[in-house]
Amino acid sequence: MLRRVATRWHERAGVPVGPGDDMAVIEVGGARLLVAADPVIEGVHFEPGTHERRVAAKAVHRNCSDAAAMGAIPRATIMCVMLGQGCDQDAAERLLDALCDTADAAGCPSVGGDISVHDGPTTVAVTLIADPAGAEPVLRSRARAGDDLYVTGVLGGSMVDENGYIHHLDFSPRVAVGRALVEDASLRPNAMIDLSDGLARDLPRVLEASGGLGAEIELNRLPVREVVAGQDGWRRAIGDGEDYELLMSCSSAMPATIRGVRLTRIGRVVADGGLRYLTGDGRCFTEAELSGLGWEHGR
Known part of the structure; x- marks a missing residue:
């Protein structure tokens, strides 16, 4: 499926790096930003009953790991939280607090998102915006023979x-x-x-x-x-x-x-x-x- 997405990609002005790396690189107003998105899904990325702070940490930190691979600094997050039917009000509030606290501590506070309830597993989808901070991002496509x-x-x-x-x-x-x-x-x-x-x-x-x-x-x-x-x-x-x-x-x-x-x-x-x-x-x-x-x- 990833290869299928890649085949649909063609070079666009203002997008120096598209699908296929840890983060995309886009140009906005003469500056460059890096963007990535990753979800964590109950039953796939964490087990039911996992403490909310651990769920939040994984949701935020796995995106920050993408920024690390590009040499970038995490700056902001946008979070979409899909709560499962079994997630009560207290658990939902603990999860949301943990997500905000974790993002703040990582230097990429939540600046928006969405919350919904559905019949499936609790899912947290985080979009990370990162800053190259004057450095050229490191890509996965430039390895050389002899390295x-x-x-x-x-x-x-x-x-x-x-x-x-x-x-x-x-x-x-x-x-x-x-x-x-x-x-x-x-x-x-x-x-x-x-x-x-x-x-x-x-x-x-x-x-x-x-x-x-x-x-x-x-x-x-x-x-x-x-x-x-x-x-x-x-x-x-x-x-x-x-x-x-x-x-x-x-x-x-x-x-x-x-x-x-x-x-x-x-x-x-x-x-x-x-x-x-x-x-x-x-x-x-x-x-x-x-x-x-x-x-x-x-x-």
Whole structure:
């Protein structure tokens, strides 16, 4: 379906970046704004009974993660809240308060939206407006053969309860890291994406957008979340999804940390197409062999 949307897109004046990246870029009155929209749906992105503050955090922060991937600063949100029939007045008010509080804390206050009640699951759809703040947005389409691939943080286990911390609900978007990368020319990546569907799904999007490049991932270098580390922890790292970390393609060596966040080199971009996963014992998995890993709607 995403490819179908992309085929309907044609270049338009005032829209330097359209469908296919983490955010669209539009020109308004001589200035550039970045825009993205993401929903969270009860039963899909969060379980029934999830605390309203966690629902709000995920709804706002997953949009902020898109801004981080472009190196932009979140500025404002527009929220459409569709309350399920089972959501009573008190729960609805707690959710709305939590959404406003979370957006305020993230620097992107709610400036409007809509509220409705329907027979389906409670759904929060957030549109984020972000500011490039003088920096050229980083696109996912400019990786180069020979680039090294880096990720922030750790991967996998996003839905595991770690003593009360559940990453896909409680994560902090890497906005500060994204800004640091675009504000220092020596650190700026050629391409970047946020890992929402898992490395196995999101890296191919960068490679395809960059002209059909390939990549080699060194599985023994993946920073795996400790709670799922083990013999096949790498499968969780590339396939669980909802990491909301940054994957970047870089021409120069990167520091071990940026703004206190760990960076790990996990592989490289190559000229020939195809994605290969290399083990430490000489084995190699192809993209096709691991095609079942990563998040895909309707599967």
